[in-house]
Amino acid sequence: MKIRVQNLRREFGKTIAVNSVSFEFESGQIYAFVGPNGAGKTTTMRIMATLDEPNAGDVFMDDLSVVEYPEKARHLIGFVPDELKPYWDTTVHEYLDFFARAYGLRGSQRTEAVASVEEFTNVAGIREKTLRSLSKGMKQRVSLGRALVADPQVLILDEPAAGLDPRARVELRELLTLLAKQGKAILISSHILTELTEICDGVVIIEQGNLLESGNIDDVMAKRAPRRTYALRVLGEPQDLLRQLLQTAHVENPRVAGAELHFEVEGGEDEAFGVLNTLIANGHRVVEFRQTKANLEDIFMNVTTGGVQ
């Protein structure tokens, strides 16, 4: 399934929250939706989830218009908001069961679907606990389970990692990777950009309602971060090597990162080979030399200006 956001525009009075935003992604892909606060991410996601209507433009799930036929589109969409507002006096199992019923699942089909998401999101052990008693991480798992209960083909996650501890974030990331492998199209907005880099296939960057960049993450990085970043580890003190690197041709912005040295190379792989050759020739005992993926955070800082509306 291909999801196409097409010339989306949403105004609130005189404020243009989303201004002619277009991008696309498809089944099996995870797309990061990034932008500063007030950029229009939530508005775009709410429109995609049929919770709002644009002033212009449309969202297509294959050929199905979300704006024109939201009732049909809802069968395809799972939406995870930034925070799960629990219902009073409801257990995890009852909550998931309720949404399974609300999505029209019946009898054994519902029982199986609920059991399946409980197992997948690893909440089966806490199914009889009330939602209020859960930690933030567990609530997000339940929230993800709720979105998955009707087996949607598209998942829209609005800041799902906000407030999660590192372990919960890693677990969420693993779940999302699994879901993408199952063929779901995933759009995720998050402020924790370093983590998104590892799981995302593509990125959409917006600011002040305007689309700044969208596409495959490698293409965007190649375009927005033309210098290749390398990591280097040597036996001995990295500080000695840092001095050497500062004097080496084609090397830019060398810095110590823990036991490693990171630097950018102007040019292609020939220049990178030249740098490595020089270091070895000068007697440095290189034990690791690799190209690092540019960070989404770097691109984000590169592309956005920090303006808010």
Add this chain to the structure above:
Amino acid sequence: MSEAVKSTRFAWLRSIEPNAVLVKDLRQAARNWSVTGAVLLMMAIFFIVSLGFLLTDEMAGRGNYLGAQLFGSIAGVMMAVTFIFLPIYVGIRSIAERASASADLLYITTMSPARIIAGKFLSGAALVGIFFTAALPFMVFSYLLRGIDLPTILLTVGYLYVLNCLLLLAAMMLASMGIHFIFKILIALFVGLPLIIYTMVGALGTAMIAGFGGALSGGRFLAEALPLILTILLNIGLIAGLLFFLCVSFITPRTANREFPLRVYCAVMWAVIGLEAGVWALVEDEWEIFGYGFGVFCGLLAALGIFYAIGQEDHLSVRVRRDIPRNPLRRAVAFLFFNGALGGLILSCLFSFGGLLLIFAGLEAWPMLTGSSSSTHDWSEFCSGFIMLGLYLIAHALMSLWIHRTWLPTRSPMWPRLFFLVSIGIPYCATFVIYYLFTQDFLEDGTIPGIMLNSFYAMADGDEESVYAHLIAALVLTVGALVLNAKWIFERLKDFKPYERPATPVAPTASVKAAPSATHEGPTPPKLD
């Protein structure tokens, strides 16, 4: 019958899926301490009351009436608990759910707003049933003490149950309204609570004093009690339906055609009430039952309809436009029933003036239908008063819309409702004060044309000249308001056309734009994300 056959025969029962909201709400109620506490408290009070009746000298003193006395006390306690506690419980839960983001999550499921409201209502009705069931042993006990018959108990309980459900719907409607919760609390305190108390007092009076049991005895039941009971049930059902559709309309997203079911229901209700009034008029052979009954209903429906309609948005979403018929005639009808203030305004006018037309058509046809004279009353007075009030309401409604569009177009579309109330109330109060300041006397003269509330004096006095002066003033105001709104009316009519899908979807592009400058010019908008 073999087990296998039995199993097949009742297999369909297993396929029945109860409403999801009903299941959820009942599960929540079962876990909620306040519900359990209220049931236990109520039962404890029943026990103490029953014990008190038996241990004191009431038994000796009241003899055969003890059962009736005990039943009255139990019904009173039951009403006090269920009529107050349950609407508050259901209302608060609905407000909380509607206010939280959970509502959004529910809206993007495949459940329709009607099913959500139906589930909420059914769970409330089930809770009422649970409370009533808790009172059942004590009611049986009161029956055993004699002094009250079984039909009276059953009818009273049934009657109280229906009224309780009506109150639940009213609470749900208040909770579903798109207004600030402070207003909801104020309305609950100043309208809801008096309504509950009035209903309780009225219910006890009707159920106990009228004595359903007496009506059931002998041949009176079929002739007198049954038609009355059916009429009451029909009217309660119609009010319940109206409240239900209002709830549905309130929680339906603005982008949907939220007004359609409500307006269709109002049209059906208008027709059913007209029919009901007509049947009663024919049965009782009294034309006035139809004339006044239906007339007053039409007036009320139109007034409420106008007030409700002017708070509607003009913007028609893609989803609404998608359903607009292409056939001009059907489109004209759809205009009245689809979203939009003007359509609602016209429909309300049709309810009132259509009703008036029917009343006068009936007035002419009555002698032919029944052979008796239709009415001894002078209907021209009723007619002029009806038209005058109708015109005043239309004028104020149109003026309110014009004020909103001209001065506060960015404000909520609900503002015209406030202007409407203010434009009716302020001129009356102002003239009242000015009149008192100058004459040291209260204003009771009905000849201040143009002030709607002032016209009631003229009608009460039966002062024909004053009524006509008001009628002309109302007409002038309406024409003036129509002139001011002519452009808007024309635009609304022109805008009501089916959705035209963009011809060729533009291929999506990653339209990379230069990052806007950090110094963003323009107004500082609210935070959106």
